[in-house]
């Protein structure tokens with residue numbers, strides 16, 4: 115008898131908790147989320163759009179999709195790199211350490227270093243095209259924020 119009463123109480127508490135959670139979701143967090151979105155978009159516009167426009171979208175945008183990847187809109191970034199038989203994810207929103215896009219800009223994996231090292235015709239040497247530490251830190255922060263984008267697609271800036 116004691117046992118079944120406890121069981122019921124847990125059930126009731128569980129239902130009440132679920133209701134409270136649902137109510138909470140409807141009521142308070144919406145403005146908080148909107149503020150976070152706004153902050154994310156402002157960060158994107160100030161820090162990330164210029165990096166992508168100057169260093170990435172020339173090869174990963176509307177005109178060219180090297181590696182089957184576009185970075186000019188959030189939808190394309192999330193969709194990933196389209197191969198012949200499979201599509202590879204390049205970002206894990208919230209987790210820079212699990213995101214190929216971050217591994218690529220950190221030049222950690224010799225197979226994928228972005229922007230790619232470039233042969234310099236004048237010197238005959240290969241120039242390291244690695245972004246600055248500050249730019250890489252901003253990209254990591256952006257992935258942590260969940261890769262917010264502004265409304266307009268990123269247009270390539272020709273160098």
Ligand code: HEC
Nearest residue numbers: 169170173180181195202204214215218225226228229230
């Ligand atoms: C000069 C052209 C060029 C530029 C600029 C460039 N990429 Fe790439 N990218 C490539 C090519 C080619 C590939 C496919 C071959 C490879 O993986 O090395 C690629 C592949 C990738 C991949 C791996 C896709 C996969 O198959 O998983 C990522 C991620 C990536 N690029 C991100 C970036 C980012 C971020 C930037 C800007 C910081 C950038 N790229 C700039 C040419 C470029």
